[in-house]
Amino acid sequence: MNIPTNHQVIIHQGVPVAVVIPYDEYAAAFALKDAQKAKEPTVPHEVAVRVLKERISPVQAWREYFGLTQTEVSARVGVSQFAFARMEAPDGKPRMSTVKKIADALGISPAQLKW
Secondary structure, three states, X not given: OXXXXXOEEEEXXXXXXXXXXXXXXXXXXXXXXXXXXXXXXXXXHHHHHHHHHHOOOHHHHHHHHOOOOHHHHHHHHOOOHHHHHHHHOOOOOOOHHHHHHHHHHHOOOHHHOOO
């Protein structure tokens, strides 16, 4: 069964190379996906490289990315500098509630710390 469409196939040297579709079909198919992607939290290259190459924790990489000291962030989180240092160690395992507090202190989302 052939369904009538409003698509145009672009053929170059006998080979189909592109299809032109009405904008409303494009928007319906891709706009929602693009909007969802735009809302996904991202990680700057500088932070990712430090975590992956230097094997530091995302917490430490983000803190240093923002130019903050452990003392500054620990005060925002409401813990001692010593406790914060343990949380941001590569083998540190802060609870999710603490991750949320650290993320709030840094102005980022918890997902940007847990990857």
